[in-house]
Amino acid sequence: METKTNQKILNDEEKLKKLKEVIEKYKGTKGALIPVLQEAQSIYGYLPLDVQKKIAQELDVPLSEIYGVATFYSFFTLKPKGKYQIKVCLGTACYVKGAASILEELKEQLNIGVGDVTPDLKFSLDGVRCVGSCGLAPVMFINDEVYGRLTPDKIKGILDKYK
Numbered sequence: 520m521e522t523k524t525n526q527k528i529l530n531d532e533e534k535l536k537k538l539k540e541v542i543e544k545y546k547g548t549k550g551a552l553i554p555v556l557q558e559a560q561s562i563y564g565y566l567p568l569d570v571q572k573k574i575a576q577e578l579d580v581p582l583s584e585i586y587g588v589a590t591f592y593s594f595f596t597l598k599p600k601g602k603y604q605i606k607v608c609l610g611t612a613c614y615v616k617g618a619a620s621i622l623e624e625l626k627e628q629l630n631i632g633v634g635d636v637t638p639d640l641k642f643s644l645d646g647v648r649c650v651g652s653c654g655l656a657p658v659m660f661i662n663d664e665v666y667g668r669l670t671p672d673k674i675k676g677i678l679d680k681y682k
């Protein structure tokens with residue numbers, strides 16, 4: 520994601536400066552909340568609580584409303600993502616071919632749950648809908664890399680490449 524590039528380049532101060540610019544740009548505009556949250560997420564990679572508070576204060580919107588919007592739309596995330604974002608397809612074809620056991624193996628290997636990130640921020644784990652590679656089911660992505668015809672015993676070797 521392009522957000523990762525921003526994350527690397529910008530330090531905290533620069534991120535805050537950018538966030539302020541975004542808020543200024545939309546302040547007073549109707550329906551400002553979603554675009555502000557989208558831009559904030561592209562600056563930070565996710566929506567930290569401090570950022571939600573700042574937006575609430577500046578746009579004069581209750582924090583509960585921001586939380587509601589951020590949890591309603593699946594493209595918003597309240598948790599940081601890992602350097603390597605693992606996405607396991609849970610679409611029907613993948614499910615039938617054993618996606619659940621792939622997900623279980625990943626949870627065990629990484630010691631995290633779905634939607635979580637490892638404490639060193641290296642890996643995050645998510646389930647996603649059909650990614651259009653049903654012929655390769657079951658499928659997972661690690662960032663842009665696709666892995667197909669997976670079996671649980673292949674997972675450790677794949678993860679080792681990223682460690």
Ligand code: FES
Pocket residue numbers: 608609610611612613614648649650651652653654656657658
């Ligand atoms: S169901 Fe997994 S790629 Fe289509």
